Amino acid sequence: MNSSTVRALLVRGMLAGLIAGMLALVTAYFLGEPQIDAAIAYEEAHTHGHEHGPEVVSRSVQSTAGLATGVLVYGVAVGGVASLVFSFALGRVGGFSPRATALLLAGAAFVSVYLVPFLKYPANPPSVGDPASLDKRTALFFLMVVLGVLLAVAATIAGRRLAPRLGNWYATVVAGLGFAAAVGIAYAFLPSLSELPEHFPALLLWRFRLSALAVQLVLWTAYGLTFAHFAQRLLAGPARERETVRDGAAPAAAQV
Amino acid sequence: MAQSIAPPSTGAPTAVPAPLPVKAILPWAVFFGLLTLIALYFVGAEQGATSVFAGTGVHEWVHDGRHLLGFPCH
Numbered sequence: 099m100n101s102s103t104v105r106a107l108l109v110r111g112m113l114a115g116l117i118a119g120m121l122a123l124v125t126a127y128f129l130g131e132p133q134i135d136a137a138i139a140y141e142e143a144h145t146h147g148h149e150h151g152p153e154v155v156s157r158s159v160q161s162t163a164g165l166a167t168g169v170l171v172y173g174v175a176v177g178g179v180a181s182l183v184f185s186f187a188l189g190r191v192g193g194f195s196p197r198a199t200a201l202l203l204a205g206a207a208f209v210s211v212y213l214v215p216f217l218k219y220p221a222n223p224p225s226v227g228d229p230a231s232l233d234k235r236t237a238l239f240f241l242m243v244v245l246g247v248l249l250a251v252a253a254t255i256a257g258r259r260l261a262p263r264l265g266n267w268y269a270t271v272v273a274g275l276g277f278a279a280a281v282g283i284a285y286a287f288l289p290s291l292s293e294l295p296e297h298f299p300a301l302l303l304w305r306f307r308l309s310a311l312a313v314q315l316v317l318w319t320a321y322g323l324t325f326a327h328f329a330q331r332l333l334a335g336p337a338r339e340r341e342t343v344r345d346g347a348a349p350a351a352a353q354v
Numbered sequence: 355m356a357q358s359i360a361p362p363s364t365g366a367p368t369a370v371p372a373p374l375p376v377k378a379i380l381p382w383a384v385f386f387g388l389l390t391l392i393a394l395y396f397v398g399a400e401q402g403a404t405s406v407f408a409g410t411g412v413h414e415w416v417h418d419g420r421h422l423l424g425f426p427c428h
């Protein structure tokens with residue numbers, strides 16, 4: 099029965115990830131694609147050995163079916179993983195309902211998986227970045243993702259340990275400050291990248307990065323809200339929730 | 355939390371659910387975690403720093419997604 103609950107959560111997590119991925123795709127298409135087109139136009143006007151080879155996939159396919167493949171696979175994958183983390187976090191991170199746990203988790207995932215790496219190694223449009231340093235940039239980016247996740251897990255554990263002594267509020271504040279300090283130290287010690295071609299339009303870079311941030315913000319917000327809804331319905335039951343609202347009291351567990 | 359509102363007669367805790375046992379989560383985590391690593395590798399890194407397949411077809415197909423999702427591309 100417990101295993102089937104985990105499976106039910108995983109299926110709902112993947113579905114929530116797909117829904118969130120679709121909204122992220124709309125964001126990416128309308129906010130991001132114009133910046134990619136502009137960056138490619140810049141690249142073609144200033145060719146200096148950036149070879150993407152002969153055109154294997156046309157631009158019109160890249161910006162539609164290709165973009166959809168990438169964003170939707172990403173949405174379903176991270177949505178599923180987040181639902182498994184949720185299965186573990188539920189009832190273990192404090193006195194939160196399924197809905198609150200789902201929302202908190204989505205927020206923590208956005209910060210640790212995306213925002214922390216992004217602030218050190220931000221998304222770049224085509225033509226920004228030296229192809230010769232791709233190995234190094236790839237390694238640093240994934241290192242930062244892993245570090246963000248590990249530090250978030252460590253902060254959560256530390257917060258739980260401190261709670262009996264400091265109370266929930268101050269334990270959370272201290273854990274959050276510790277997380278920020280550790281991220282700051284990582285930023286200070288990891289190498290910075292500055293591979294912007296000379297005269298690359300600053301406004302284009304800014305807009306591209308903002309749109310990349312918007313894609314992830316939409317993805318995780320939509321995921322958090324959608325999965326929170328699914329998880330609450332699955333674990334607390336719609337009948338129970340309605341009665342809670344009506345009477346201000348929880349009836350006996352109406353679970354499977 | 356809401357002691358003054360909720361009647362004390364209900365034995366069930368208001369909303370805090372019991373943790374799911376790790377034993378029930380682990381098989382799914384291993385199975386889906388592996389699938390995710392493979393999927394994210396192909397979206398985010400294949401035919402960039404490392405290649406499983408020759409050529410640039412996979413890279414070109416997911417190219418725009420790779421840039422906009424924040425992965426280093428080229």
Ligand SMILES: [Zn+2]
Pocket residue numbers: 224417421427428
């Ligand atoms: Zn590229």
